Amino acid sequence: MTREMTENTKQRILEAAAHEFASKGFDGARVDEIARSAGVNKALIYYYYKNKEELLTILFLETRDAVVALMKSGIMQNIDYTKPDEITRMISAFLDVLEERQDVIRVMLMETAKRAPINKLVFDILADIIALMFSIAEDQHVPVDSNKSRAMITEFFTGIMPVLDYVAYHEIWMERFSVPEETLRAQFLESFLSTHFAFMFTNKGES
CATH class of the missing domain: 1.10.357 (Tetracycline Repressor; domain 2)
Incomplete structure (x- = not known):
């Protein structure tokens, strides 16, 4: 994966996370849903980020x-x-x-x-x-x-x-x-x- 593709993927994850947090609050937000919205595997989120x-x-x-x-x-x-x-x-x-x-x-x-x-x-x-x-x-x-x-x-x-x-x-x-x-x-x-x-x-x- 190129650097540009990596940055684009991370940006999609952050945008999906922002929407999930805003919709359900931090406690109610689920990483599975963030992954689905971002179009990535859940494991990839944990590869880039430690946690919510x-x-x-x-x-x-x-x-x-x-x-x-x-x-x-x-x-x-x-x-x-x-x-x-x-x-x-x-x-x-x-x-x-x-x-x-x-x-x-x-x-x-x-x-x-x-x-x-x-x-x-x-x-x-x-x-x-x-x-x-x-x-x-x-x-x-x-x-x-x-x-x-x-x-x-x-x-x-x-x-x-x-x-x-x-x-x-x-x-x-x-x-x-x-x-x-x-x-x-x-x-x-x-x-x-x-x-x-x-x-x-x-x-x-x-x-």
């Missing part, structure tokens, strides 16, 4: 790497944070990257709510992303909350989690309430800017 935990870990880390790559691409550095249109374009770019990994985001939300070892990895990933956000903001002299504890809480609960929720549930919302995708995204972004970003830019004290 490694599959899930790789999916989470690949998602983190995609977000970090976007953050370091200049998208956060080359905008005027006083202009809502530019902030909207930036958040839309993050939504695009995350929506390509919707199944991973869905299982991430499910597993984070559990008191299991895997949720430590998820929180470590989210903490790393938040820290990088703050580092870039400081480099750009963006006015953010100088109370670091409050800033972390705000970024997690009013920034990251609403974005992940949107990615996980927007298709269900569109179907349930017959809302076009373009309209839903526009209204989400408008609400996001008027709540999360408004708070982050106006609460900069130490209290």
Whole structure:
């Protein structure tokens, strides 16, 4: 098997695993079903990966790497944070990257709510992303909350989690309430800017 064929096979396995985890949760997911969906022998999965935990870990880390790559691409550095249109374009770019990994985001939300070892990895990933956000903001002299504890809480609960929720549930919302995708995204972004970003830019004290 050539290197390209190997990488393609591993990618099919990861995509099948993401769908299986998102559909049934980590505990309910079965390697047999992942193998069937990927069109490979079950033994081949264990040849490439130790177990389900490694599959899930790789999916989470690949998602983190995609977000970090976007953050370091200049998208956060080359905008005027006083202009809502530019902030909207930036958040839309993050939504695009995350929506390509919707199944991973869905299982991430499910597993984070559990008191299991895997949720430590998820929180470590989210903490790393938040820290990088703050580092870039400081480099750009963006006015953010100088109370670091409050800033972390705000970024997690009013920034990251609403974005992940949107990615996980927007298709269900569109179907349930017959809302076009373009309209839903526009209204989400408008609400996001008027709540999360408004708070982050106006609460900069130490209290």
